[in-house]
Every structure is written in structure tokens, then in C-alpha cells.
Amino acid sequence: MxxxxxxxxxxxxxxxxxxxxxxxxxxxxxxxxxxxxxxxxxxxxxxxxxxxxxxxxxxxxxxxxxxxxxxxxxxxxxxxxxxxxxxxxxxxxxxxxxxxxxxxxxxxxxxxxxxxxxxxxxxxxxxxMAHRRLNRGPKMVVVGGGTGLSSLLRGLKVYSANITAIVTVADDGGSSGRLRQEFGVLPPGDIRNCLAALADQEKLLTELFQYRFRAGNGLVGHSFGNLFLTAMSEITGDLERAIAASSQVLAVRGRVLPATLSDVCLWAQLEDGRRIEGESNITAANGKIIKIGCTPERPPALPAVLKAIHEADYIIIGPGSLYTSIIPNLLVPEIADAIAKTSVPRIYVCNIMTQPGETVGYTVSDHIRAIDEACGQPLFDAVLVHRKVPSAQSLINYAQVGSHPVFLDRDAVGKLGRRIVLSNVMDEDQDTNWVRHNPERLARVLLRWYSKAHS
Structure with a gap:
């Protein structure tokens, strides 16, 4: 044998x-x-x-x-x-x-x-293996705020751990506004949502951070996440250190940074001559915005934000409320200048529907033009637009609140020198018929476009 x-x-x-x-x-x-x-x-x-x-x-x-x-x-x-x-x-x-x-x-x-x-x-x-793969992912900077940004981050964290989310600190409504007035801290609401979206245990953490107290003297209406970040700010000395410490505790994949540590107050000039101050008041005024600004006029950018932009491989702007989530970040001149000077792929994710009190009747080119005018220069090369129209029931529901699909005016977008990326990135809730960007599909489309633009 x-x-x-x-x-x-x-x-x-x-x-x-x-x-x-x-x-x-x-x-x-x-x-x-x-x-x-x-x-x-x-x-x-x-x-x-x-x-x-x-x-x-x-x-x-x-x-x-x-x-x-x-x-x-x-x-x-x-x-x-x-x-x-x-x-x-x-x-x-x-x-x-x-x-x-x-x-x-x-x-x-x-x-x-x-x-x-x-x-x-x-x-x-x-x-x-997952850790090594994510750490080899592209360095992405995402600029925005609100639910649109946190939704995008949920999709992007599957592809890279090198994510920096730059978040507006202009919110002055709800729980964030109350904490801002009572404690003098920067509003933690958008930052809370982004931290939860980037956390490993996202579902549990989101439920915990979004939990709102229904009883208790002074606690009613506050979310646990806002109170958590406020307490961390008091302990560490400022919001930047509080976010860094919270990220370690919560095993966050990536970074969340406030655009500035200045106490920023938004103001808007409306077509009817009114000047509205305060982020929450701008949308409630229900007028056509012709100019947007902030006080102080030129808030300094966080140094870590500028460093992230300089080192970025890819910059994504949006999605989110145009005047109250996206543009407030770009009203920090150093941030807008840093993005404009980069040569990496830059794309803007346009909203699917118009927003009452902000973008009624806006087309895709109107969104682009508003960002260009607020910054004084073009900041991105391409715009991602959803391809399909929502269902008839969704259109009826949105029409009742004065909202309609954002119309793609191709010729006007072309004249602004932007490439158009068309794709189906929408989710439609079967119960409420409200539409949102699908995190997984949106991230996949954005990474595909990055690969083509980068090669």
C-alpha cells in the first residue's frame, strides 16, 4: 500500500x-x-x-x-x-x-x-475581515443635517469606516432649542441622529436616543439623546469633545463634527420683505426665501472639519432641507472655500419632494442655484436625482400640504455645468405613503458614481 x-x-x-x-x-x-x-x-x-x-x-x-x-x-x-x-x-x-x-x-x-x-x-x-475592508474604504465627507443626512449615513457605513459627517448647529426648535436656551449648549438634535445612524448597534441606539420623556418636571418633550449629549458637553467642556467621547462609548463607525462651535442663528429675507430670524421660524413663516444668512456673519469652521475636507476622497452634499439643513453648513465661509478648492468627486443629492415653507415650486436647478448663490461659488460637479414619480396616493397626500415632486429641468441644470445622475433611490411607506431616500440604494448609487468619477 x-x-x-x-x-x-x-x-x-x-x-x-x-x-x-x-x-x-x-x-x-x-x-x-x-x-x-x-x-x-x-x-x-x-x-x-x-x-x-x-x-x-x-x-x-x-x-x-x-x-x-x-x-x-x-x-x-x-x-x-x-x-x-x-x-x-x-x-x-x-x-x-x-x-x-x-x-x-x-x-x-x-x-x-x-x-x-x-x-x-x-x-x-x-x-x-469586515474591519479591514471598512478601514480601506474611501474617505468620505458628508455635509447636511436632519433625517436626510442620518438616512444616508446608514447606507454609507456599510462601505467605509472613513466617514466624516458635517452637521449644522443652527437648530433652535423642539428639545434642541430648549436645551440651547437653558444650558447655552449647541443644539444636539442632528448630531444625535447621526451618531445613532453610524453606531454598530444602530437599531437599539436609535430607539434609545429618540426616546422622549412623557412625564417629569422639565423632562417632558426632551429626547434621551439630547440630554445625553448635553451632559457630555458639560463634562468634557464643549460639543466637539462630547461627540468624540460619545463616539467611543457608542462604537460609532466614522466621525460626526459640528460645522462650527459658534452660537449660530439663521435669518432669511423673504420675497414679501419680511426678515425672519431663527431656523424654526423660517419654515413656519411660509414665504418665498430670496436670501439666507446667519449671525455671526462669518462663523469660524471647526479645524477638524477643514482637515477632513482637505483629506477627503469624496464629498457628498445632502440630502436634507435646503435652507435649514444644508446651506447653514455652507454659510461657514471656510467650509465652502475648502470644498470649492478640492479636486475630488463632489455630488449633491437633491430632495425628492419640495418642502413647504422652503422650496415650494423649486426645480432641480433652483436647488443648485440656491446653494451657489449662498456660497458665492459652485461647490459640486454632479447632482443625483430620483428617476421615478411617487405613487398617485403619495402625490395626493403631499399635494394636501403643498408639496410636489422636484422637477428635473435638464437644460437649466446643464447650463449650470452640472452632470445629472439619474437613479431609483426612493422608498415609499405603504401605510403613510410618505417618501424617503432608501439608505442602501442611495449609498450604492453614490459609491458606483464615485468609482466611475475616480477612475
Whole structure:
């Protein structure tokens, strides 16, 4: 019987005894050999270190113990060979050695996994592979605010961990507005939503951060997330440090940065001559906005924001309320100038529907023109527009509140020098018939366009 046939029989026996578990284990172990995990090189370096250390000990001892050990091993192997042929003893020794290595490494990795992933719902190698893949993703800067930005972040975090969300701090309504008045802190609402969207345990954290107290003196109407960030701001000294500390606690994938640490107040000049101050009052005024600005007039940008823009591979503006979520970030002159000077792909995600009190009757080119005029210069190369019209019931529901689909006026957009990216990125709620951007589809389209523009 040849050694090969003996080896095959031993493998078949092991496969039969494993009852189907071995293929899964082998597949799992082969994952550790995947490129980019930074594991093989360290194992090789460790093995080289063991060999070099052994050689050093042998040289130091003048090879005497090594000689006697090799001589003893040779005699033992010679005795064994007299009773068991080499074509049988050799494969048995190999299989026994491999079994010991496999057993030892399995227990080692199992012990590490038990500490790092005590819930055991994911293999450590899968976590490591996902971590490496996400860290190799493009450096993306996303500018905006409101639910539109947090929705986009949910989709983007699947492709990269190198995400920086630049969020407006002009909100002065609801829980954020009350905390701003009572504690003098920057409004945490949009930042809270973005942190929840980028967190690993997104569903649970979103429910926790969105929870609003229904009882309690002074607590009614406040969300837990807003109170959490306000407390962190008091502890750490400012909102930037509070966000950084919260990101570590919540295992956030990426960064969330306020556009500025200045106490910004939005104002809008309406077509009928009224000047409205306060972000929440602008939409409620229900007039046509002809100019938007802020007090102080030129708030300084956060240095970390400018650094993120300079290092970005990709810049995305929107989606979100045009005048109260997107443009407030760009009213910080340093941010607008930094985006304008970059040569990386830059795209604007246009809203699907017009917004009462802000963009009634606006076309795609009107959205673009409003951003250009507010910044005094063009900031992006392309605009992403949803292709399909919502259902008839959705159109009826929106028409009742004065909202309609944003019309794509191709010629006007072309004259503004923007490329048009058309795609189906809409979700329609079957119960309410309200429409939103689908996070997964939107992120996939944006990454596809980035790959084409970057190549």
C-alpha cells in the first residue's frame, strides 16, 4: 500500500468522524489566510523569531544539547521504523502534528474570541475581515443635517469606516432649542441622529436616543439623546469633545463634527420683505426665501472639519432641507472655500419632494442655484436625482400640504455645468405613503458614481 493511499484513507476517516463539521472549520481557518488581514505576516515573523531564538540558544550552548537531542531522536525514529514502515509512520506523524496544531490554534482563537466577542454571534475572523475592508474604504465627507443626512449615513457605513459627517448647529426648535436656551449648549438634535445612524448597534441606539420623556418636571418633550449629549458637553467642556467621547462609548463607525462651535442663528429675507430670524421660524413663516444668512456673519469652521475636507476622497452634499439643513453648513465661509478648492468627486443629492415653507415650486436647478448663490461659488460637479414619480396616493397626500415632486429641468441644470445622475433611490411607506431616500440604494448609487468619477 502506498503512502498516498494511506493518507487518503486517513483523511476519509477524519471526514466521516467530523460529521460535516470539518468543511466549515476548514473554511473558517482558510479565511485567516485571506489577503489584507495582517495576520499571515505576523505568524511568519513569530515563527522566524522562534527559529532564530532556538538557533541562538544552540550556538550559545555550543550545539552540545542539540547534538545529543538529535542523536536521541534519530535512534528513537530508527527503532520505530524497524516495527512500522516509513510509508505508514510518516503520514501518521504528519496527521498527528497537524491535529495538534489545529487543536492548539482553535483553542487559542476560541479564547481570544470569548473575550473580544462574548456574545459569540460572529466569528472573530469575520469581524476582522469586515474591519479591514471598512478601514480601506474611501474617505468620505458628508455635509447636511436632519433625517436626510442620518438616512444616508446608514447606507454609507456599510462601505467605509472613513466617514466624516458635517452637521449644522443652527437648530433652535423642539428639545434642541430648549436645551440651547437653558444650558447655552449647541443644539444636539442632528448630531444625535447621526451618531445613532453610524453606531454598530444602530437599531437599539436609535430607539434609545429618540426616546422622549412623557412625564417629569422639565423632562417632558426632551429626547434621551439630547440630554445625553448635553451632559457630555458639560463634562468634557464643549460639543466637539462630547461627540468624540460619545463616539467611543457608542462604537460609532466614522466621525460626526459640528460645522462650527459658534452660537449660530439663521435669518432669511423673504420675497414679501419680511426678515425672519431663527431656523424654526423660517419654515413656519411660509414665504418665498430670496436670501439666507446667519449671525455671526462669518462663523469660524471647526479645524477638524477643514482637515477632513482637505483629506477627503469624496464629498457628498445632502440630502436634507435646503435652507435649514444644508446651506447653514455652507454659510461657514471656510467650509465652502475648502470644498470649492478640492479636486475630488463632489455630488449633491437633491430632495425628492419640495418642502413647504422652503422650496415650494423649486426645480432641480433652483436647488443648485440656491446653494451657489449662498456660497458665492459652485461647490459640486454632479447632482443625483430620483428617476421615478411617487405613487398617485403619495402625490395626493403631499399635494394636501403643498408639496410636489422636484422637477428635473435638464437644460437649466446643464447650463449650470452640472452632470445629472439619474437613479431609483426612493422608498415609499405603504401605510403613510410618505417618501424617503432608501439608505442602501442611495449609498450604492453614490459609491458606483464615485468609482466611475475616480477612475
Amino acid at each position: 502506498s503512502s498516498i493511499s494511506v493518507f487518503k484513507r486517513a483523511l476519509r476517516t477524519l471526514q466521516h468522524e467530523s460529521k460535516g463539521r470539518t468543511p466549515q472549520r476548514v473554511n473558517r481557518w482558510f479565511k485567516w489566510l485571506a489577503p489584507g488581514l495582517l495576520v499571515k505576516r505576523w505568524l511568519l515573523i513569530s515563527a522566524s523569531g522562534v527559529l532564530l531564538t532556538s538557533l541562538g540558544v544552540a550556538i550559545w550552548a555550543k550545539l552540545t544539547p542539540i547534538f545529543y537531542l538529535l542523536d536521541l531522536t534519530s535512534k528513537v525514529l530508527e527503532k520505530i521504523a524497524n516495527f512500522v514502515p516509513n510509508y505508514v509512520s510518516g503520514p501518521i506523524a504528519i496527521l498527528f502534528g497537524l491535529a495538534l496544531i489545529f487543536w492548539g490554534q482553535t483553542r487559542t482563537v476560541g479564547s481570544i474570541t470569548e473575550v473580544l466577542k462574548p456574545e459569540g454571534n460572529k466569528e472573530l475572523v469575520d469581524v476582522l
